[in-house]
Amino acid sequence: MQSYNVFCLKSVSGLCCAVPESRAVPSFVSERNWAFSGRLSDDAEAPADFDERAATTAVRFNGFYLFETMDRRFN
Numbered sequence: 837m838q839s840y841n842v843f844c845l846k847s848v849s850g851l852c853c854a855v856p857e858s859r860a861v862p863s864f865v866s867e868r869n870w871a872f873s874g875r876l877s878d879d880a881e882a883p884a885d886f887d888e889r890a891a892t893t894a895v896r897f898n899g900f901y902l903f904e905t906m907d908r909r910f911n
Contacts, residue, residue, distance in 0.1 A: 837888055839877040840901075842910060843870040849911045854891060854901040862900050873910050883907035 840854040843865050854876065855861050876882050883905040891901040 837879050839875060841875055842873045844873045844910050845869060846871055850905050852903055852905055852910050856895055859899050883910060
C-alpha cells in the first residue's frame with residue numbers, strides 16, 4: 837500500500853479525501869472546509885472501509901480518493 841495523507845470534511849462526519857504523499861493536494865481541499873486527519877502508510881492503519889483497489893483506480897484518474905468511513909479516528 838502506498839502512503840496517503842487523509843483529510844476529513846469538517847461539515848460531514850466520516851467523509852474523507854485520501855491523497856498519495858507523492859501527489860499534490862487538490863485545490864478543493866482547503867483549510868476552511870477540510871482538516872488533516874493523519875497518514876495511512878500500511879493496511880493495518882487503514883480503516884476497514886478504505887478500499888485499496890478503489891483508491892488505486894481513483895488516484896490514477898483523479899489524483900485522490902474520496903471515501904466514507906465509520907472509523908472514529910477520521911470523524
